[in-house]
Amino acid sequence: MAEEIKKTFWERLIQIDRRVIYLIIALAMVLPFFFQMGLPIPITKEVKDIYDYIETLTPSDVVILSADFDPSVSPELLPMFDAIFRHCLKNNIKIIAMSLYIQGPGLIAPVIQEAATDYQKINGVDYVFMPWVIGWHIVIMDLMTDLQRSFPTDFYGTRTEDLPMLDGVKNYENYDLIVPFTGASSYAWWLLYAHEPYGVPLAAGVTAVSAADLYPYIQSGQIMGMLGGLKGAAEYETLIGEKRMATMGMEAQNWAHVIIILFIVIGNIGYLVIGKKK
Amino acid sequence: MHISMNPWVWIGVFFTFSVLSFLYKDNPFYKLAEHVTVGVSIGYGLVIWWTNSVIPRFYIPVFEQGQWILIIPAILGLMMVLRIVPKYSWLSRYAICFSVGAGSGMAIPRSMQAQVLRQLEATMLNLSFTSGAGINNIIIFFGVLTVLVYFFFSKEHKGVFGGVAKVGIWFLMIGFGATFGYTVMARLSLFIGRVLFVLQDFLGINLAG
Structure with missing residues (x-):
């Protein structure tokens, strides 16, 4: 009798409606926003390497931050862009903010504006914001050889040659780091058309889905470091001491992972129990 | 709590819940959100393409600065569009030929x-058992070797060769496991983005503290 009840329990558990699982995961992700436990965010080497490199840059150095993404992946990539942009502003490093994706500039414009206001930096003087231009590989190749040919005007329509920050910034010789943020493979475009031919140091911020693909390039030394998913962004926020969008989401992410691992374990136990009885 | 009075935020919340309602079952709200996303994306893209590309990169250089050479790529572009006209669709092949040729020429080398x-160079490593890095190098070396053996299909996977291929499968499985773990993390992050939007932007709850 007892055996029959146990069997029914596991069978019922295995056949549970998927919507119940969605609901449990949703609760596990919403509640941590109200009941923060302050779980630690350990820093990985891939993130620390980018941070350390930017720390070595001086105010005369130029960093290209390319937001190569659209709204579908912005919850992961926008916090990364925000964190590195803020780090560069904090250290007075010159920034060229741009996007190879048509929807990119619209997404980063408010983030740039907010960070610039917080750090009291001026567009055109401390950083420049470029518009989307068609033809990603042509844009990268032009940028490496002649910045003005690539971007005749900035996002706001000001002629590039009139931007004080770009005085003396002409081509690859003047770039000290490129960081593409991508949910696809734009890091490979930058690798092919900027890093390999011209040797400009390359790092990347990628969605968690793409993160595993980057390890071969990190191991080979072609990409110096990586921010992988929301976790990477939260690590960077911790490093710069500004707990913002990504850090807020990490607690929810941790709890959801615990629930999913629990489901996987329970599901497998149920599968084994039912399998043995059959 | 201070609910937003911005109509765009309300529209964002409506579409957020419309998309999430698909988790319960397919419904007209989800369909509406799906169609609006496609329409808005194309409309937005077309406007930006026209203002950022066609006007400053074609119209102004050709008609105001006399750079008539740009007519040639413009004609090639028009030929590409002719794919939608059955009678003249053959013309698009010339544009595609040019595009494939130039693209391959730039990308292949x-x-x-x-x-x-x-990447080959990165597998030529200093192998040793005396340091952590050396052991890592051994794992990388054997991982690459065994996976390559697994993908060699001209010889039957039997005996020693089959055993090595099986080790390759284990390396692949570990790789897929890492990718799957990261994928779960990515999907959850997207949901977190929406939760933050609803809680902060719509309901006005201050979560920063």
């Missing part, structure tokens, strides 16, 4: 250098 030769 660079891909060979960056993604084949440099």
Whole structure:
């Protein structure tokens, strides 16, 4: 009798409606926003390497931050862009903010504006914001050889040659780091058309889905470091001491992972129990 | 709590819940959100393409600065569009030929250098059992070797060869496991983005503290 009840329990558990699982995961992700436990965010080497490199840059150095993404992946990539942009502003490093994706500039414009206001930096003087231009590989190749040919005007329509920050910034010789943020493979475009031919140091911020693909390039030394998913962004926020969008989401992410691992374990136990009885 | 009075935020919340309602079951709200996303994306893209590309990169240089050479790529572009006119669709092949030729010419040598030769170089490592890095190098070396053996299909996977291929499968499974773990993390992050939007932007709850 007892055996029959146990069997029914596991069978019922295995056949549970998927919507119940969605609901449990949703609760596990919403509640941590109200009941923060302050779980630690350990820093990985891939993130620390980018941070350390930017720390070595001086105010005369130029960093290209390319937001190569659209709204579908912005919850992961926008916090990364925000964190590195803020780090560069904090250290007075010159920034060229741009996007190879048509929807990119619209997404980063408010983030740039907010960070610039917080750090009291001026567009055109401390950083420049470029518009989307068609033809990603042509844009990268032009940028490496002649910045003005690539971007005749900035996002706001000001002629590039009139931007004080770009005085003396002409081509690859003047770039000290490129960081593409991508949910696809734009890091490979930058690798092919900027890093390999011209040797400009390359790092990347990628969605968690793409993160595993980057390890071969990190191991080979072609990409110096990586921010992988929301976790990477939260690590960077911790490093710069500004707990913002990504850090807020990490607690929810941790709890959801615990629930999913629990489901996987329970599901497998149920599968084994039912399998043995059959 | 201070609910937003911005109509765009309300529209965002409506579409957020419309998309999430698909988790319960397919419904007209989800369909509406799906169609609006496609329509808005194309409309937005077309406007930006026209203002950022066609006007400053074609119209102004040709008609105001007299750079008539740009007419040639413009004609090639028009030929590409002719794919939608059955009678003249053959013309698009010339544009495609040019595009494929130029694209391959630019990409192949660079891909060979960056993604084949440099990656090969990265597997030629100092193998040793005396340090952590040396042991890592041994794992990388055997991982690459066994996976390559697994993908060699001209010889039956039997005996020693089959055993090595099986080790390759284990390396692949570990790789897929890492990718799957990261994928779960990515999907959850997207949901977190929406939760933050609803809680902060719509309901006005201060979560920063």
